[in-house]
Amino acid sequence: MMTAANPRGAAGADTGLPKSGHSANPQGSPATDRAFFEMPLHGHWPRDSPFSRRPYESVLRRFQRFVGARAPGRPANVETVEAWLRERVKTSSLCMAIRRAQLVSRFLDWLVNGGRLPVNPISELRKESRRNSTAAIVRAVVGSEPMAALQKLRGLPRFGSHLGQAIREHVERMQNLGFRYDEKRFRRFDEFLQTRPGAEIQPLHVRVREYATLASSPAVVMERLKVGRALARSLRRVDPESQPLEPDPMVAREVLRRRRKPYIFTIEEIRRLLSAALKFPSPNAPLRPITSYTMLVLAYCAGLRMGEIVGLCVGDVRRTEELIEIRETKFFKSRRLPLAQAFSNPRMILKPGFVSNTR
Numbered sequence: 001m002m003t004a005a006n007p008r009g010a011a012g013a014d015t016g017l018p019k020s021g022h023s024a025n026p027q028g029s030p031a032t033d034r035a036f037f038e039m040p041l042h043g044h045w046p047r048d049s050p051f052s053r054r055p056y057e058s059v060l061r062r063f064q065r066f067v068g069a070r071a072p073g074r075p076a077n078v079e080t081v082e083a084w085l086r087e088r089v090k091t092s093s094l095c096m097a098i099r100r101a102q103l104v105s106r107f108l109d110w111l112v113n114g115g116r117l118p119v120n121p122i123s124e125l126r127k128e129s130r131r132n133s134t135a136a137i138v139r140a141v142v143g144s145e146p147m148a149a150l151q152k153l154r155g156l157p158r159f160g161s162h163l164g165q166a167i168r169e170h171v172e173r174m175q176n177l178g179f180r181y182d183e184k185r186f187r188r189f190d191e192f193l194q195t196r197p198g199a200e201i202q203p204l205h206v207r208v209r210e211y212a213t214l215a216s217s218p219a220v221v222m223e224r225l226k227v228g229r230a231l232a233r234s235l236r237r238v239d240p241e242s243q244p245l246e247p248d249p250m251v252a253r254e255v256l257r258r259r260r261k262p263y264i265f266t267i268e269e270i271r272r273l274l275s276a277a278l279k280f281p282s283p284n285a286p287l288r289p290i291t292s293y294t295m296l297v298l299a300y301c302a303g304l305r306m307g308e309i310v311g312l313c314v315g316d317v318r319r320t321e322e323l324i325e326i327r328e329t330k331f332f333k334s335r336r337l338p339l340a341q342a343f344s345n346p347r348m349i350l351k352p353g354f355v356s357n358t359r
Helices: 007-011 034-043 053-070 078-091 094-113 121-129 134-141 146-154 164-176 184-194 204-213 218-236 249-258 267-278 288-301 306-310 354-358
Strands: 323-326 335-338
Touching: 053 078, 053 094, 078 094, 078 121, 078 134, 094 121, 094 134, 121 134, 121 146, 134 146, 164 184, 164 218, 184 204, 184 218, 204 218, 218 249, 267 288, 288 306
Parallel strands: none
Antiparallel strands: 323 335
C-alpha cells in the first residue's frame, strides 16, 4: 500500500475526486491507495478483458494525475475530460485514446455508483449527444471543431416534428402489441419533417411522396412508402377523414426486378473456396483458417445463416446424436438440424472428398 511518504503517491495525491468515506485511512487517499484501484479490478472489471490489471491501473493513475494537476480539489468535469482526451491524442493514436476513454468511463461509473463522484462527465457527454458510444464522443471532442461535432452528434430532437407525438404513440402502441417494431424508420421520417419548413400545412401524402423521392434505390422508396402508409392508417384512427396512401405497384415491380438472384456454386467452386479458407495467411491468429473453413462448411452443408453460425456454442453441436441446435434464430425460434456422420467427426472435415460426399 502506498503511503503519503512515498514520492510517487505524493505526486498524485490531489486528484480533485471526492474523498468521502475514506477518512478512516490515515496513510492514503482514494487517489494514492493501491487498494482503491484494485477494488474495481477485483469486483467490477471482466476477467476475460484483454487488458491485465497493471495496464488498467496505469491508465487510471495517469488520468487521476491529470485531473489533480488541472483541477486541484475539484471533481472531474466535462472540460477536464475534454482536455485529457485532446492530450491523449497528441501522445498516442486515436484508437488507443478511445480505449483509454472507455476504461476511464467505466471507472468513473464505478465511482458514481459507490457515491464517490457526483456524475460521470463522459456519461454526461453521451446523454447530451444522445449517443451510447464513447468512441463517437471521443472523435468529436478531439476534432478541430469539437462544439460543432458534438452538435452534429446531438442531431434533431427525437420526435420533434408536428407529427412527432402521433408517430411516438403509433410506435409505442405497436410495440406494446408485441410487434418487433423498429422506430428508426419513423424517426428518420420525423427528422425529415423537421427539416422541411411549412410541413405542418401540407397533407401527409405530399410529404411522404417527397420523402420517398429522395431515396437512393427503389427498395428504399418502397420502405419509405410503407412508413407513410402505416402512419396514415394510425392517423385515420383519430381522424377518419385523413387521406390514406395507396401502394405503388410500379415501385414494387422495380424492386422485384432489381432483387439479387441466388447464385448456385458448383462443386469445384466450393472446393476452391474451402481450400482458400484453409490456406488463408494468418500468422497472428493460427485458428482463423480452420475457423473460417468450418463456418463455410456449416453454411454449405447445414444451410445456416451467418447470424446462426456466429451464435453457435460448443455445446450446440451434439456429435453423438448427429444434431446441431440452433437457438433464438429467425422469428425467435429454435430448431434442430441433422448432420451427416462425416460432419460430426471434425477430422472428416479436412478430407478432400468431404464436400462431394456430404452434398
